[in-house]
Amino acid sequence: MPELPEVETVARQLAPLLAGRRIKRVEVLDAKLDAGALGQVQGWTVAEVFRHGKQVALKLARTRGKPAEQFLLVHLRMTGRLIWTDSTAPPEPRHLRVRFVLDRGSLLFYDPRRFGLLTLKECLTDDSSIGLDPMTPSFTRQALGGLLAGSRQPLKTWLLRQDQLVGIGNIYASEILFAARLHPQRPAGALSADECARLHRCVQAVLKLAVKHCGTTFSDFQDAHGVTGRFQRLLQVYGREGQLCKTCGGEIVRLVQQQRSTFYCPVCQPAGQ
DNA sequence: ATTATATCCTGATCGC
DNA sequence: TGCGATCAGGATATAA
Numbered sequence: 001m002p003e004l005p006e007v008e009t010v011a012r013q014l015a016p017l018l019a020g021r022r023i024k025r026v027e028v029l030d031a032k033l034d035a036g037a038l039g040q041v042q043g044w045t046v047a048e049v050f051r052h053g054k055q056v057a058l059k060l061a062r063t064r065g066k067p068a069e070q071f072l073l074v075h076l077r078m079t080g081r082l083i084w085t086d087s088t089a090p091p092e093p094r095h096l097r098v099r100f101v102l103d104r105g106s107l108l109f110y111d112p113r114r115f116g117l118l119t120l121k122e123c124l125t126d127d128s129s130i131g132l133d134p135m136t137p138s139f140t141r142q143a144l145g146g147l148l149a150g151s152r153q154p155l156k157t158w159l160l161r162q163d164q165l166v167g168i169g170n171i172y173a174s175e176i177l178f179a180a181r182l183h184p185q186r187p188a189g190a191l192s193a194d195e196c197a198r199l200h201r202c203v204q205a206v207l208k209l210a211v212k213h214c215g216t217t218f219s220d221f222q223d224a225h226g227v228t229g230r231f232q233r234l235l236q237v238y239g240r241e242g243q244l245c246k247t248c249g250g251e252i253v254r255l256v257q258q259q260r261s262t263f264y265c266p267v268c269q270p271a272g273q
Numbered sequence: 274a275t276t277a278t279a280t281c282c283t284g285a286t287c288g289c
Numbered sequence: 290t291g292c293g294a295t296c297a298g299g300a301t302a303t304a305a
Contacts, residue, residue: 077299113282170298
């Protein structure tokens with residue numbers, strides 16, 4: 001369940017390892033990942049590595065011939081992992097889906113459940129379907145209010161929508177709503193100005209804190225070196241059904257919304273306004 | 274137009 | 290101890 005903080009962590013760690021590296025060879029071990037298209041990044045050089053929504057983006061530059069650029073987007077989905085290794089020995093084959101052999105080291109894409117996706121794009125700014133990134137200056141209280149307006153979806157469901165805000169998944173949706181003291185079933189478009197301001201502040205605060213702690217490792221997430229995140233110790237509600245609320249001592253409740261678990265504290269997050 | 278549901282996929286866990 | 294059933298959820302396609 002890599003969400004914004006986990007993807008940000010991976011991108012930041014890969015950046016210095018991959019910058020300037022040339023892709024010598026691509027081995028696609030899962031036919032589902034479209035071998036033909038991926039093979040064409042061979043010979044290209046990694047210019048930048050950054051996060052794009054929930055995806056890790058590699059900006060590639062062609063160093064020989066006519067100058068050109070393209071972007072390799074890696075969506076980790078549920079169980080995808082990008083691991084960098086300096087070893088020339090054959091990598092662990094279990095769940096290995098793609099191997100990029102570089103002029104120094106290799107970038108390995110592991111994905112047990114095969115939900116992950118690799119795509120190539122000429123340009124990243126051309127898709128209008130992607131939502132606002134809450135880590136950018138454009139994410140203002142007013143912008144959030146504008147997006148929420150008119151929606152009758154429950155807040156928790158709305159926070160998962162990548163066409164509105166990018167980067168929030170099932171773990172941080174619960175954590176953000178707890179921090180904002182908002183009930184997950186409240187209609188998204190019905191918040192008061194004060195509640196909207198709280199939600200805005202908590203989206204930023206929770207994601208920022210999680211990034212600082214290199215994300216959450218709940219089951220599968222590991223960073224570029226195969227190390228786990230530290231945010232799980234700071235989780236207030238996610239995965240804590242039946243345990244005591246760290247704020248009020250009440251019991252954390254699990255709720256199912258859209259076939260997904262939501263965790264909240266009924267005392268700290270009352271149903272009324 | 275908006276919102277809800279089924280689907281993909283496999284490892285871990287659960288109950289008998 | 291073994292084994293089938295269930296659960297986990299990001300995003301898309303399809304249905305309502």
